[in-house]
Amino acid sequence: MNLLVLIGAPLLTALAVLVARNKQQVKWISLAGSFLQLGLAIALLLAFRQERAANNTAQMLFEQQYKLFQSLHISFHFGVDGISVAMILLTSFVVVAGVLVSWNVEKMTKEFYFLLLLLGLGAYGFFISLDLFILFFFLEISVIPKYLLIGIWGSGKKEYSANKLALMLMGGSALILVGMLGLYFTAGNSFDIMTLSKATITPETQHILFPLLFVGFGVFTALFPLHTWVPDGHSSAPTAGSMFLAGISMKLGGYGCLRVATYLLPEGAKEYATIIIVLSAIAILYGAFATMMQKDLKYINAYSSVSHVGFSLLGIGMLTQTAITGALMQMVSHGVMTALFFAVIGMIYDRTHTRMVADMGGLMKQMPFISTVFFIVGLCSLGLPGLSGFVAEMTVFVGSWQNADAFHRVATLAAAMSIVVTAVYILRAIGRTVMGPNTNEAHLVLKDANWNEKLAAILLVAGILAIGIAPGWLNDLLRPAAEVIMNRITGQ
């Protein structure tokens, strides 16, 4: 399978959107394009499994390389392993759902969809890149669309949030950039991940470069205490924007932390694992407790994202194969789940025009579909078996527990404690909004989800269930890739 189609499809869609004549055309083109991407992602998954089944054990499959900026030894090198495939799949799901839930955007529709598709494009490019430079390019490409999406179509203190997001992400990129250049020069003028992974980098250099890269990517994935763009950004963004932000963009960071920082600089990872664990354990618990006090649904999910994404980082910091697999699963799971969560919040907001928990009540009666989905996603968030969150968190726990010393144990316990707190805030939110008596007369006439919203929700619920009920396929994708990373860490 030629991976270029993964970039080509969104690019063509975006360009087609630009030349569309009216809003209807824009929407349908986007929808068709996003379904095409979904199809391609599934085809990629199948092709990948086929190759693996045929005993193709190359680390990266479908590799291609085009020379760019030859004098700097940069090349457009791309290929996928299981991690990339999973992330691409996640992206395509979120893109489709994002396009669907934005069906009612009337303000500057064309621009909206264009930017949305551009965001997706950035994510696809990021996940297939095997060259740090190109990877960075795709990482950065999404900053401005995010900014504009929040700033133009957002709500609340949108300008502030948009600025904060753009600046903090830029800060993260700045650190990544420096770390990347450090790698480039210490490893003989190459940005190629495959080359870099074979280069010998002294532990001293690794100790310098690792924090730069990890913190840099960490900003994208809400590493405590650099997470503060998350609540504001997520809550101000339009629905699809939040979905993309939390569902995809935060995963870019996690992927980078693993693929770039940890994989390329294993010595650095070992050196700083303790700090990573401490920070992520704090983020998990503290995020959960902070969520408990939020009154705005979007803030609830945003803070809970901080908490949940902490599991990814915790898994990475634990440096065992299972924990890393769990971290990756958590990324995928959280991506789908949080996208769905934001989608549902958006649907509720579109109808009730409020996101305050206190202003709602008993929505189950008027919107059974939306409420049910809300239930499901809430349960997923609190880690109910059968839904994706459980699988991921348990894998992280089991993996973490394999470190036998007290420090890792305590960190794991702290993280595990969050599942109770999560239950508290999720049930609080659900209990007040979809359950309970109706508190607002105006809400009695509200309608349930439209076809597009239903389709979006069903797709994402299907994703959650597909991971939650039968996690084997995802495990098969991620575990071998995690093993490669672990082998590098343990030096085999």
Added chain:
Amino acid sequence: MMEPGLYHILFISTALFFTGVLGFLTRRNLITMLMSIELILNSVNLNFIAFNKYIWPGRMDGLFFTLFIIAIAAAEAAVAIAIIINLYRSSQSIDVNNAEDLKY
């Protein structure tokens, strides 16, 4: 007192240079600032001539440099004066402290 030589001339030129600089920094009238520039240029000229004379007499680099600087000084002065006069027409003043609209 000793035989005047390179260092003496260099002293003069340096003194003249910084005299010009000081004038440029402290005079409020634009034309007097321009005059200070002329002093600076002259000190440089003196430098070039002195170096040419005392160290590298075989080549005429310093000499030509001086010649061209004189020409440039003329051109520069002409343009500067034109601008100053223009400014004077706009604001009826050639006090440098009155030309501070553009700031911050």
Added chain:
Amino acid sequence: MNELLTLMKSELVLTGIIFLLLFIKIGKGMKNETLLPLVQVLLLVNFIFGFVLNKEGRLFGDMFYTTSLIAFQKNILNLGVYLISLLCTDWLKKTPHLPEFFLLLLSALLGMFFMISSANLLIFYLSLELASIPVAAMANFDLDKKRSAEGAMKMILSSAFSSGILLFGISLVYGSTGTISLPEIAGRLDGSTLQVLAFIFFFAAFAFKLSIVPFHLWTADVYEGSPIATTAFLSVISKGSVAFIFMTMLYRVFQPLLDTWYPMLVILSIATMVIGNLFALRQQNIKRFLAFSSIAQVGFILVAVSSNDHMGSTAVIYFVLVYIFSNLAAFGVASVIAEQTGKERIDDFKGFYKTNPFLSWILALALFSLAGVPPTAGFFGKLFLLTAGGARAAYWFITVAALNMIISLYYYLRVVRAMFMDKNDTPIEPLKISAPVRLGMIICGAGIILTGLLSWIYDYIHSL
């Protein structure tokens, strides 16, 4: 003679155009409406002609030399001038002294050409003056405005002062090395303290022209006061040309003083980035805003300059190319707005997207490019600058530089925010965009996007 014609062809063509303009002026004269397209065509021809018949060689007893790299640099400047002639159409049409304006502008450009090609301090100095005195006159071309005169006054006096210091430095260099030929100087510098002092005098003049902090103070005032075409010329063409010769000087001539100028560059680069950014943060006037942002950009250029190798010079040249597209696009939009509405404040841009989507996108694209955000070429430009800076393993230095990109992003986004997000009951009316302006903007827009994505451009520069 044949050699003279080919090696100096850029200068000769330019001189030809200058004299043509002079004759037009002295002769019957021409209406702006007819003259301007003519000039634009001539500049386009000049630009295209810059690509052919490029040879390497030396002339006038090694006073003048040219290489394919220098030819390319000159052509970048040609391109910039051509774009200015397109983008500032609105202002140019109105000015009563169009032929003179172009005469001065092209003279200054000629000066820059000589400056880039100079292999001799005398040529260098003269061409530097040729490149700045006419610009001072150009700065005063809004003849009725006091601000314009004030800007011009500040420019001519400051630049005279700086050239005084430069000359003093040159004289000391001459005194201690006995030559004004650049290649010879390189061989004779021994790093004595007098030479260091001379170099610092010398450097100060460059710093002045490049607006390196703390030699930058004239910049914003002059930019704000000058007519927009002049500002564009100053901020892009002037800066670019000086940056080119600056690198040549440091790499080829003052190489023995590397230990002095490397730390100096680092200090000043950081100061420049920080101060430029901090000032740009709160500017309201778009020209002043762009002035400070261009100061900050120079700070980034210095990062690459400090690399002291081929990678650095390639990165700088590439960046200047990108910068021409980006900054000129911004100036182009500002020019259209200023000329048709008289508004220059960023607050006036609020709600601009509603009424003028094309201009908004161009400006946004330009600002993103200046901020270094992909997929614009500015991203690549900035990245390569920092890459070059990283070659000397000064990680903390490039970290500071990279962090400065955050501040710069903030203020560039401020303009974007005004255009796209802020509400305004009385936004700027839909503006007329004349054909040349539109052409210029499309060229700039294409340049901003394609220069980065077409990676062979960088490789081409590298190969020169």
Added chain:
Amino acid sequence: MPNATNIALIPLLPLAGFILLGLFGRKYIKNGAGLIGTALLLGSALLALYTAYDYFFVYGKVDGVYQQFVPLKITWLAFSKELSIDMGLVIDPISVMMLLVVTFVSLMVHIYSLGYMKGEERFPTYYAFLGLFTFSMLGLVLASNIFQMYIFWELVGVSSFLLIGFYYDKPSAVAASKKAFIVTRFADLGFLVGILILSYFSGSFDFQTLIARLTSPESNEVKNAVASTFLGASALTWGAALIFIGGAGKSAMFPLHIWLPDAMEGPTPVSALIHAATMVVAGVYLVARLFPVFSVTTPAVLEIIGWVGAVSAIIAAVIACTQTDIKRVLAYSTMSQIGYMMFALGVSSYGGEAGLGYTASMFHLFTHAMFKALLFLGAGAVIHYVHSNEMKDMGGLRKKLPITHFTFLVACLAIAGVPPFAGFFSKEEILLAAYNSNTAIYWIALITSGLTAFYMFRLYFTIFWNKAQGEHSAAANKHGEGGLVMMLPLVLLAVGAAGAGFIPFGEFVSTDGKALESHFHLSFSLAPVALGLAGILAALWMYAKANDKPARLAASLGGLYKAAYHKFYIDELYLFITKKVLFNLVGRPAAWFDRNIVDGLMNLTGNSTVLVSEGIKKFQSGKVQQYAIFFLGAVVLLAVLFIYVWR
């Protein structure tokens, strides 16, 4: 050999019901939902019956010992070659016994609900949830892997949550469902960590492997586990204790019991199924499942289990005497009875005669499921009739609800331990087991059994005798006892409650699979039976007719009565911990810290940048001479720096 397909179908049929009704119930099969659900469950129950017969009488016993079979095991999630979560089916005496209990009670509840829940707006949803619960419970019972058990453990928790909150527009129901979920969730955290500890040392999640590795004191695994200690206890003890916490949460053991009385907000059949007969005994089942580990390797934990069970039993019994909501009385009674089962396990040990407690516990579980479900369903019929949960609204109903009255009486006799009803036999065994190993617990149990008889008959007399104190509306009277669908389950369960005691339980269920001889001493039964009768008589004396004796007694007991009435203020304690401590001392500061410190620092960075920018603006003064001074100054400074300082 067990038939994997048949056994797998037992949980899968209710799951099919859940999916079918959950997806399409609301729109397409609104009326048929109950029948579909019931039919599927009937299939499931029949299969369970068949399986039980097959196991106990056909292939289960090899050489006089009941074997454990794992007819199916699918790797669900592999962490490594050794460590994986499998989905499997385990067939052994207790799982088969539980299959029977769960499917039977569930079937009864399904049938009963056809009448009880008729006309509900969310009727199909209700059946869907019942299906989900039954599926989860059966999955839990059949789990061959401790993680699988945890998974279904959570699923029954959520089903319970959904069903308690079934009347979602009632704030009290919502609050109760949240409370139930969160409290059990908290306990499950212990379970989870316990799993992690045990699996770390045993290197497996699989019950068989795990038990095999952790019960031989000579094995490396046990040695390692014992060697690593934390706060003076070995890792293994910690693991087992934590697992027990999970069980205690689900089984409403003191002090994690607070959710159970509130859970009565759910529909009454649900209380019968989940909060009396099946889910709440999951904790007991868990301990029984891991009994070899508890009894052989961690006797200390087993002792804790015994004490927790005993304390829960008596506290719940005391509280039950004071409650006025009939469902709450039953809830506390449930808690009390589960306490019995728990301490029965606690006083047991592995193998042979000493394993009597284990057998007794399972036996009591079985009989309790019958009579407690019956009690709840009977209470449901009463509530259905009077539209109130409060005892004061009831009285003299024996004429109006004759079948209910009769079955309720059977159940009361059974729970009070009056021979020859089922409760008598199981309770006797428990008391015997306690008597044999722990006298203190025996005395507690004895007192509890007296109290049990008292509060049950207090309930019985207040409802069915006494004088009617409340007005029964005409509408309430109209539907009478609720027809065949509601009465049939009552009768069937009454048969069970009356006759289940005669099952020779020791034959089938014992710690080591060998048949256990029941040593039935008539003399030993004298004390408990007498106490039970005394309790009944006391209730008769106080509650058979309306009078002020209860009030006087309450007054004379004073503080004790008040404390018991207020459930010993445990709820308030929890409320204090959550509201005051967690929310105000942790949550609020965390949120504040985030907004003001972490985010504040970010904003401060931005704001101070702007401030600095404002502060340095005077350098750009517009004065060309000042610029020149800077110019010159910079030159001089650089010169000094590079000539003198860095040279």
Added chain:
Amino acid sequence: MMNGSTILFYLLAALTVSCGVLSISTRHIFRAAIYLLFSLIGVAGLYFWLAYEFIAAVQIVVYVGGIVVLIIFSIFLTQQAGEKLPRQRLDRKIWATLATFCGFALTLLQVWQHEFPPVIPQAPVTVRGIGEKMMSTEAGGYALPFEIISMLLLAAMVGCIVIALRSKPETK
């Protein structure tokens, strides 16, 4: 020891520097111009003293005859002669003096410390030689700078005309 040449040198030096200082310190603008004139003449005298007569002549012609006259004209244009110039702000003066003095001291120190190479006696420069070199395109010739300066003068002229003749009808 003290011969005429030396005395002449010191006289010229004194004239140059003192007039320079006076030129920047007097508060009469017209006098300032005159002092400047004398200072420039002093420099020309120094050229004579150094035996660069041609340069001295150019100095007199261009500076004295051109620039100073230009300056004096512009003074007449913009100011009533005899009016005293306003005082500069004190802080500016202090800072300026400080910076200048530091610069002066530093430069002087460096210049005096530096060992310039010894003089190699060579034939003096003649006016004819200057003329030949000026037009030469060979090594050591100055044709190119000459061309450049002519362009510069052209441009400066055009610029001056435009700026100085503003708001008048276009003249040829």
